[in-house]
Amino acid sequence: MIDRLYAQYEERLAYDLLERRDLRAEWRRQFGYVFDDCQRSMKLGRVVVNDDKVALASLLGVSTALSGISLEKLTLAWGEMFDVFLSGLTGFGAGRLLPVGRTQLALTAINRSVVERGRISSVWYEKALIKRLEGLRTADRKRAARELHDWFGSNISLALRKLELHDLTTESKEGFSRRHIEDLHSILGNLFEGVRRLSSGLRLQTPVSNIDRELRSYVDAYGLDLTDVTIFVDGDEADVPSHIRGEVFLVLRECMRNIFTHAGAGQALIMLQLSPSRVCAVVQDDGRGFAAQNGAEGSTTGSGLISMKERIRALGGTFNITSMPMNGTRIAFLVPLTDGPHDLA
Numbered sequence: 215m216i217d218r219l220y221a222q223y224e225e226r227l228a229y230d231l232l233e234r235r236d237l238r239a240e241w242r243r244q245f246g247y248v249f250d251d252c253q254r255s256m257k258l259g260r261v262v263v264n265d266d267k268v269a270l271a272s273l274l275g276v277s278t279a280l281s282g283i284s285l286e287k288l289t290l291a292w293g294e295m296f297d298v299f300l301s302g303l304t305g306f307g308a309g310r311l312l313p314v315g316r317t318q319l320a321l322t323a324i325n326r327s328v329v330e331r332g333r334i335s336s337v338w339y340e341k342a343l344i345k346r347l348e349g350l351r352t353a354d355r356k357r358a359a360r361e362l363h364d365w366f367g368s369n370i371s372l373a374l375r376k377l378e379l380h381d382l383t384t385e386s387k388e389g390f391s392r393r394h395i396e397d398l399h400s401i402l403g404n405l406f407e408g409v410r411r412l413s414s415g416l417r418l419q420t421p422v423s424n425i426d427r428e429l430r431s432y433v434d435a436y437g438l439d440l441t442d443v444t445i446f447v448d449g450d451e452a453d454v455p456s457h458i459r460g461e462v463f464l465v466l467r468e469c470m471r472n473i474f475t476h477a478g479a480g481q482a483l484i485m486l487q488l489s490p491s492r493v494c495a496v497v498q499d500d501g502r503g504f505a506a507q508n509g510a511e512g513s514t515t516g517s518g519l520i521s522m523k524e525r526i527r528a529l530g531g532t533f534n535i536t537s538m539p540m541n542g543t544r545i546a547f548l549v550p551l552t553d554g555p556h557d558l559a
């Protein structure tokens with residue numbers, strides 16, 4: 215009897231409520247518990263609901279929330295459960311499930327049992343949803359912090375550098391100065407574009423067509439004579455998917471920025487190897503170095519190193535930093551492009 219009734223119930227349930235096997239089993243169990251409550255109430259002649267079993271309906275709330283199923287579907291499912299019991303009692307075959315005349319008590323028991331389950335499951339649905347949203351918000355905040363640091367920070371320091379150069383050259387070299395002002399315009403334009411994208415919730419990154427060229431123009435634009443920068447790119451950029459190119463560029467640019475702002479290096483070297491199976495990079499300077507902990511957390515106040523590491527890890531790669539005070543800094547990372555073992559030497 216109960217099985218036939220449950221089969222009717224499944225037919226009415228939204229497909230995604232039954233898609234996962236554990237969810238489906240839980241609906242079946244809850245259906246049985248409601249039936250038990252009904253039978254027990256009939257036996258005792260008053261409405262009783264087994265609270266311990268009702269509490270288990272929280273599982274359905276949590277599972278549906280985590281599966282991305284709407285609260286509306288969950289609520290409707292409980293409504294359908296009541297309807298199926300109702301038609302079992304009053305429709306065809308009435309009197310087989312329960313003695314006629316006691317339908318009133320049976321219906322009250324079923325109603326209480328189902329409504330209480332609906333309540334518990336929706337309370338837990340909300341709890342699970344809030345937890346899930348908090349998780350998403352944290353991930354989002356981390357991403358936003360990364361983008362702000364790498365995109366805005368980089369452009370702003372470039373703009374400031376340009377202004378410094380402008381101040382130095384305003385009186386003496388008119389043409390040179392005008393060029394810096396033009397650069398400043400395009401840098402500030404970039405910043406503005408970044409703000410626009412951030413506010414519309416899009417990713418901040420623009421596609422990088424050629425890492426080599428973009429890096430060189432960044433190094434040129436920075437205009438520091440103190441550090442002699444060598445960029446060596448081996449391989450074909452077309453082998454590397456564009457979103458990975460973008461991330462690799464941001465990491466390398468961040469390395470360069472640290473060298474310009476902190477290292478006081480005479481020489482800096484960027485080596486980038488691109489192949490269909492992996493991207494491998496080493497950035498080395500002979501500057502003042504610092505007491506780096508590998509992984510860089512906790513050791514410093516900045517977020518540049520942390521964000522570099524996060525970007526590479528997010529691509530499934532490995533990131534390695536070695537630095538000693540007065541002994542230069544070396545950053546190496548590797549991003550696998552196809553499956554297979556990859557080691558960072």
Ligand SMILES: Nc1ncnc2c1ncn2[C@@H]1O[C@H](COP(=O)(O)OP(=O)(O)O)[C@@H](O)[C@H]1O
Nearest residue numbers: 472473476477503504514516517518519520543
């Ligand atoms: N190439 C480098 N040479 C010397 N010191 C560095 C280098 N890269 C990073 N550092 C040190 O690590 C710190 C943290 O760097 P980072 O996380 O990029 O933050 P920020 O650059 O904003 O300070 C820097 O403040 C600096 O002291």
Ligand SMILES: [Mg+2]
Nearest residue numbers: 472516518519
């Ligand atoms: Mg930095």
